[in-house]
Amino acid sequence: MATTTPLPDTLDVELAGIDALDVPIAPAPSKARRMWSAAWPKLLATGIFLFIWQAVVWLGLKPSWALPGPVTVFKQLVNDLKSGVLPKATATTMQRAVVGYAIALVVGSVIGIAVARSKVLRAAVGSLITGLQTMPTIAWFPLTILLFGLTETAILFVVVLGAAPAIANGVIAGVDHIPPLQLRAGRVLGARGLSMYRHVVIPASLPGYVAGLKQGWAFAWRSLMAGELLVIIAKKPSLGVRLDFARQNNDAPALLAAMVVILVIGIIVDSVFFGRLERTIRQRWGLVDGA
């Protein structure tokens, strides 16, 4: 009986055909268009917010020395930036943020890996880490000041306490959410011990880890602001000191100008730096639905 037998080259053509049909076609919008579609909602929201702010000022619910309008604050902001007061304060604050976050990164990662690996450690301190993460850092200050006085160390200590648990939890969640199939695949390929960590466990846990890093940053930034308000060190201008100083002088425009800087830095680091990192990883790992 003559069954139609596929010749090898027929199979090649058929495979190429089904591949061409199956490969997902990603619609690639132009870069300008993509940027515009990401930017306009933000611009619109900012516009609406500024308008509401101005409207409240116009209503005169609060005296203008307590609540100035956006134009006054913007002028003050430009002034403080030009005079070098804000850049100097920002430099001190950012330096503390970077150092504190770097320490938290190391401490949090090491604790996270240790807890993720060991069942005993997890039983012992797993819930403690989450507890620490939910504890408001402000509650640590009285003890911290007793321990370290009004010093840089006190501020850094609280920043690390704020950020490290979030980072550790990120590592743990990342490791816990590795699909078992990937671990099995690694073992079948002959990955053991260290090579298993290097080639499978670490890359597989990266999405959770980056989420933890991002959350850790938010906690670090908050703790730092609280720290700078409570632990005021002489001759060290910082954003927190700016806030406190402006309040004492009833200088609302300067106060709001400093707040704008704090907000903008928070947004930039969170969305531009961590947001981009997270998006890249989610895309590479195939965790993004559609485009």
Add this chain to the structure above:
Amino acid sequence: MKAVDIAGVSKVYGPAGAHTFALDRISFDVDKGEFVCLVGASGCGKTTLLNLIAGLDKPGAGEIDVEGKPALLFQDAGLFPWLTAEKNVELALRLRKVSKKERAKRVADLLHTVRLDGFGDRRPHELSGGMRQRVALARALAQETQVLLMDEPFGALDAITRDLLHDEIERVWTETGVTILFVTHNVREAVRLGDRVLVLSSRPGRVVDEFRVDIARPRRLESPEVAAVAARVTERLRKEVRRHGHDDAAA
């Protein structure tokens, strides 16, 4: 010399006393270069059996002899999503300590074997299910294994892709002379591919019957010869399923 030799292997799950046998004194062997398919209803311990042969788990009793270190293909390819197709294949070579220079050449060869030239820089989520399975196949071949274990590798694919991959796996099998142990729910698929089809019983898993398939290759899934053998295998499987119906009624 047998490529796979399973003798009296048992595997128990659950606590002592309330345990169930996933596998109960199962015995069979696979010749070098043979293509053997295992079919069985749910609960026949197919995945347990492959894990044991792959060395991912240890049997409770019995002997397992395998030629070399087997490779295992999963139903969901099991590729690493953070690596491109190329790097997925390369990792298998890297873990075998193949030199970097050698690796680049081998990866290109392997991707050509599964006809995925030009797709090396794609990540798994940028490939179709059938292409992912072929990358997984290339990765398994990179292990230079003598024995290829396949756990329902085409179960999640559409009919046309599966049909093409049957031809493809047959071609790779012929070209490389590798031994294949292929587990499936699909009786026709088993008859289309296997030199022999083994029927497993369920709870506990045991080999209850064996069908030799003497149809000339290449075969077609829809050919009457395949259908005729498949009908006999299916009847045997249904008899096995009926046995459980009676057991339950009696219990």
